[in-house]
Amino acid sequence: MVPHFKLLPPFRRLLIVLFIFPLLALSSEPSSISGQQLLGSSFGIPGLNATFTHVIIGGGTAGLVLANRLSAFPENRVAVIEAGSFYELSNGNQSQIPRFVWNGAGVGFLDVNPLVDWNFATTQQPGINNISIHYARGRALGGCSARNHMVYHRATKGAYAKWAEEVLDETYRWENFRKYLDKSITFHEADMSKRPSNTTPSFDPAGQTAKSGPVSVAYSNFVLSFSSWLMAALHEVGLKPIPGFLGGELVGTSWYTRTVDRKTQTRESSETAYLRPVLQRTNLVVYQLTMATKVLFDGKKNAVGVECSCFGKTFYLNATREVILSAGALQSPQLLMISGIGPRSMLERFGIQVLVDSPGVGQGMPEHPVISVTRRVNLIASTVLNTPAKNEAAIRDYLNNATGPLTSTGGDIVGWEKVPRRLISNATAAFLDTFPSDWPDLEFLTGSTYPGTPPDNSDYAAISVAMVATASRGSVTISSASALDPPVIDLGLLADPIDQDIAIAAVKRARELFATSALSPILIDEESVPGPNITTDAQILAFIRSSARTVSHVSCTCKMGKKGDNMAVVDSKGRVFGTGRLRVLDASAMPFLVPGHPMATVYGVAEMIVEDIIQENKEW
Numbered sequence: 001m002v003p004h005f006k007l008l009p010p011f012r013r014l015l016i017v018l019f020i021f022p023l024l025a026l027s028s029e030p031s032s033i034s035g036q037q038l039l040g041s042s043f044g045i046p047g048l049n050a051t052f053t054h055v056i057i058g059g060g061t062a063g064l065v066l067a068n069r070l071s072a073f074p075e076n077r078v079a080v081i082e083a084g085s086f087y088e089l090s091n092g093n094q095s096q097i098p099r100f101v102w103n104g105a106g107v108g109f110l111d112v113n114p115l116v117d118w119n120f121a122t123t124q125q126p127g128i129n130n131i132s133i134h135y136a137r138g139r140a141l142g143g144c145s146a147r148n149h150m151v152y153h154r155a156t157k158g159a160y161a162k163w164a165e166e167v168l169d170e171t172y173r174w175e176n177f178r179k180y181l182d183k184s185i186t187f188h189e190a191d192m193s194k195r196p197s198n199t200t201p202s203f204d205p206a207g208q209t210a211k212s213g214p215v216s217v218a219y220s221n222f223v224l225s226f227s228s229w230l231m232a233a234l235h236e237v238g239l240k241p242i243p244g245f246l247g248g249e250l251v252g253t254s255w256y257t258r259t260v261d262r263k264t265q266t267r268e269s270s271e272t273a274y275l276r277p278v279l280q281r282t283n284l285v286v287y288q289l290t291m292a293t294k295v296l297f298d299g300k301k302n303a304v305g306v307e308c309s310c311f312g313k314t315f316y317l318n319a320t321r322e323v324i325l326s327a328g329a330l331q332s333p334q335l336l337m338i339s340g341i342g343p344r345s346m347l348e349r350f351g352i353q354v355l356v357d358s359p360g361v362g363q364g365m366p367e368h369p370v371i372s373v374t375r376r377v378n379l380i381a382s383t384v385l386n387t388p389a390k391n392e393a394a395i396r397d398y399l400n401n402a403t404g405p406l407t408s409t410g411g412d413i414v415g416w417e418k419v420p421r422r423l424i425s426n427a428t429a430a431f432l433d434t435f436p437s438d439w440p441d442l443e444f445l446t447g448s449t450y451p452g453t454p455p456d457n458s459d460y461a462a463i464s465v466a467m468v469a470t471a472s473r474g475s476v477t478i479s480s481a482s483a484l485d486p487p488v489i490d491l492g493l494l495a496d497p498i499d500q501d502i503a504i505a506a507v508k509r510a511r512e513l514f515a516t517s518a519l520s521p522i523l524i525d526e527e528s529v530p531g532p533n534i535t536t537d538a539q540i541l542a543f544i545r546s547s548a549r550t551v552s553h554v555s556c557t558c559k560m561g562k563k564g565d566n567m568a569v570v571d572s573k574g575r576v577f578g579t580g581r582l583r584v585l586d587a588s589a590m591p592f593l594v595p596g597h598p599m600a601t602v603y604g605v606a607e608m609i610v611e612d613i614i615q616e617n618k619e620w
C-alpha cells in the first residue's frame with residue numbers, strides 16, 4: 001500500500017532502505033556493498049558484527065531523540081536497533097491521518113494491526129471481569145509516537161517537583177526541566193481560517209518559548225460540535241478555562257494540542273521529527289526489522305554489546321561507550337531480565353544467570369483506566385463518517401485543504417479536575433490528597449462513538465473520563481528467557497478498591513455534566529449507556545467492570561530512584577544500578593506515571609538525559 005501523499009518527499013529513499021537493508025542483513029559478506037552505492041547518499045550500512053560508540057535498543061519515542069542528538073557528534077558512531085520499520089511504508093496513511101488512530105488499536109484481538117503493532121495480550125484482568133485485552137504498542141520507527149493519539153501536553157509543576165524530590169535531582173523541577181520540554185517541540189498557534197470560530201484556543205504563552213524543536217505541536221483543523229457544548233458544561237460544573245496545557249498547569253479546561261504537522265495535518269512522530277532529517281548522517285545506522293535479544297556484559301558488569309536477530313540471523317553489535325535501552329515500558333524490563341538484571345527468583349525460574357538482583361524490574365506498573373457515559377444527541381457526532389459519501393467528502397477535504405473530520409482523532413477538548421470529595425469515600429479522599437495539589441484526579445474527554453455497534457442511525461456522543469491518580473499497580477514479567485517471546489503483561493486494572501471508588505465517581509461526574517443546562521438543548525431522551533436503570537454504586541461498578549478500557553500509558557517498570565532504594569532500577573540519569581555503561585531511557589524509567597498523557601515528558605526526559613550522555617563522553 002503506497003501512501004497517497006505528495007507531501008512526504010523522502011519516501012523514495014526510505015523505500016530503498018526498507019527493501020535493501022533486510023537483504024543486506026542476511027548477506028554473509030555485508031562489507032562488499034556500501035551504503036553509498038546502495039543509496040546514492042551517505043547513509044552508511046556497515047553490516048553485521050559491527051562496532052559503535054553507542055547502541056540504542058528501540059527506535060521509539062525516546063530512542064530516536066538519542067539517535068539524533070548523539071549522532072550530531074561526528075566522533076560518535078550510533079546504532080539503533082528497531083524491530084519495526086517505517087510506518088509510512090508498512091502502514092501508509094492509516095498511521096499518518098489523525099482520525100485513523102483508532103484503527104487496529106482496539107482491545108479485541110480482531111482489531112489489531114501487526115504491521116505496526118506488537119499484538120500483545122494482557123493477562124486476564126480481574127478488575128474487568130477477567131478478560132484479556134489486546135494492548136496496543138507501536139512496533140515501528142517512532143514506537144508509540146507513531147501509534148498514539150498524539151495528545152501533547154506537559155504534566156504539572158507539582159508532579160515535576162515530586163519527581164525531583166523522589167530521585168534527588170533538581171533538574172526535574174519545572175523551572176529547570178521546562179527547557180528540555182521546550183527543546184523537543186515547535187508550538188504552532190491554531191489555524192483559525194480552518195477551525196470553527198467558536199473553538200478558538202486561548203493564546204498559550206507557554207508555547208512561545210518552544211519555537212525551534214523538532215516535533216511540531218499544533219491544533220487540529222476540525223472540532224466536533226459536541227466538544228464546544230461540553231466545554232460550556234465543564235465550565236458550568238466549576239472547571240475554569242486556562243490558556244493551555246503546556247505551562248505546568250492542568251486543572252481547568254482548554255483545547256488539545258497534538259503532535260501533528262500544522263499545515264498538512266499528518267502525524268508527527270519521533271521518526272518524522274528526529275530521524276528523517278538526519279538519515280544522511282554516515283555515523284548513524286538504523287538496524288530496522290531487527291530484534292535486540294540480549295544485552296552483553298564484560299566481567300565487570302559493563303555493557304559492551306547487544307545480541308541481535310534479523311529474520312533468524314543472529315549478529316552482534318559492540319558498544320565502546322554505552323548501551324541504551326529504549327524499548328518501552330514492556331520490553332525494556334523484559335530485556336533487562338533476559339540479560340540477567342531483575343528479581344532473582346524470576347530469573348532463576350527461567351535459568352537466567354543473575355548479574356544484578358534487582359527486585360524492582362518490571363514491578364509497580366501503573367495505568368490510567370477510562371470509562372464513558374453515552375447519550376443520544378441532536379447534532380452530528382457518531383454519524384460524522386457513517387456513509388460512503390461522507391467519507392469521500394472527508395478525504396477530499398483532507399487531501400485538498402487539510403481540513404475536515406480526518407484531521408481530528410476525535411477527542412477535541414479536555415478538562416481536568418480534582419474529583420469533588422462528596423463523590424468518594426474518606427479513605428479514597430485521603431489517598432488522593434497524597435498527590436500534589438495541582439495533580440488532577442480526573443480527565444474529561446469527548447467521544448463521538450457509541451460503544452460497540454450503535455442500535456440505530458442516531459447520533460451518539462460520549463463523555464469519557466480517564467483516571468489519572470490511581471492506586472492499582474500491575475507488572476511485566478517473562479514467560480521464557482527469549483526476547484522473541486512476548487512479555488507477560490498484567491495491568492492490574494481497577495484491582496484496588498480505591499480505584500473502583502474513583503471510577504464510580506467518574507461515572508457520576510459524567511452524568512452531572514450531562515445534567516447541566518449547557519447540554520440540555522442537545523440531548524434526546526434518556527441516557528443510552530449505561531442507562532437510567534443503572535443507579536446503585538454496585539450497578540455502576542458492574543457497568544465499569546464490563547466496559548472500562550485503558551489510555552495505554554504503562555510506565556515505571558525500570559523506575560528511577562535514589563541509590564539504596566531497593567525497588568529503584570536506574571538513577572536519575574537512567575544509569576542501571578549495579579552495572580556500568582548501561583542506561584534505560586524511555587517511559588519505563590519514570591519514577592511514577594505523571595498526570596495525563598506521558599509523551600511530552602518522555603521527549604523531555606530524553607532531551608535532558610542525552611545531555612548527560614554527551615557530557616560523560618567529553619570526560620572519557
Ligand SMILES: Cc1cc2nc3c(=O)[nH]c(=O)nc-3n(C[C@H](O)[C@H](O)[C@H](O)COP(=O)(O)OP(=O)(O)OC[C@H]3O[C@@H](n4cnc5c(N)ncnc54)[C@H](O)[C@@H]3O)c2cc1C
Nearest residue numbers: 058060061062083143144148149150151292586587597599
Ligand atoms: C494507542 C496509544 C495511544 C496513546 N496516546 C497517547 C497520547 O495521545 N498522548 C501521549 O502523551 N501518550 C499517548 N500514549 C503513550 C505514549 O505514546 C507512550 O507512553 C510513549 O510514546 C512511550 O515512549 P517510549 O520511548 O517509552 O516507548 P516506545 O515509543 O514504545 O518505543 C519503544 C520502541 O522499542 C521497540 N522495541 C521494543 N522491543 C524491542 C526489541 N527487543 N528489539 C528491537 N526493538 C524493540 C519498539 O518497536 C518501539 O519502537 C499512547 C500509547 C498508545 C499505545
Ligand SMILES: *[C@@H]1O[C@H](CO)[C@@H](O)[C@H](O)[C@H]1NC(C)=O
Nearest residue numbers: 027028029048049314315316
Ligand atoms: C558474527 O559473529 C558471530 C560470533 O562471533 C559469528 O558466529 C558470525 O559468523 C559473525 N557473522 C558475520 C556476518 O560476521
Ligand SMILES: *[C@@H]1O[C@H](CO)[C@@H](O)[C@H](O)[C@H]1NC(C)=O
Nearest residue numbers: 048049050051305316317318
Ligand atoms: C566485539 O567484541 C567481542 C568481545 O570483545 C570481540 O570478540 C569482537 O571481535 C568484537 N566485534 C567487532 C566487530 O569488533
Ligand SMILES: *[C@@H]1O[C@H](CO)[C@@H](O)[C@H](O)[C@H]1NC(C)=O
Nearest residue numbers: 124125126128129130131545
Ligand atoms: C475471575 O476469576 C477468578 C479466579 O479464577 C474468579 O474467582 C472470579 O469469580 C472471576 N470473576 C468473574 C467476574 O468471572
Ligand SMILES: *[C@@H]1O[C@H](CO)[C@@H](O)[C@H](O)[C@H]1NC(C)=O
Nearest residue numbers: 001002003004092093395398
Ligand atoms: C489512503 O490510502 C489509500 C490507499 O492508497 C487510498 O485509497 C485512500 O484514498 C487514502 N486515503 C486518504 C484519506 O488519503
Ligand SMILES: *[C@@H]1O[C@H](CO)[C@@H](O)[C@H](O)[C@H]1NC(C)=O
Nearest residue numbers: 194396397400401402403404
Ligand atoms: C478546499 O479548497 C478549495 C480550493 O482549493 C475550495 O474551493 C474549497 O471550498 C475548500 N473546501 C473547504 C472545505 O475548505
Ligand SMILES: *[C@@H]1O[C@H](CO)[C@@H](O)[C@H](O)[C@H]1NC(C)=O
Nearest residue numbers: 421424425426427428429430
Ligand atoms: C468523612 O470525613 C468527613 C469530613 O472530614 C467527616 O465529617 C465524616 O464523619 C467522615 N465520614 C466517615 C464515614 O468517616
Ligand SMILES: *[C@@H]1O[C@H](CO)[C@@H](O)[C@H](O)[C@H]1NC(C)=O
Nearest residue numbers: 530531532533534535539542
Ligand atoms: C437495564 O436495562 C437494560 C435495557 O433495558 C437491560 O438490558 C439491563 O439488563 C438492565 N440492567 C439492570 C441492572 O437492570
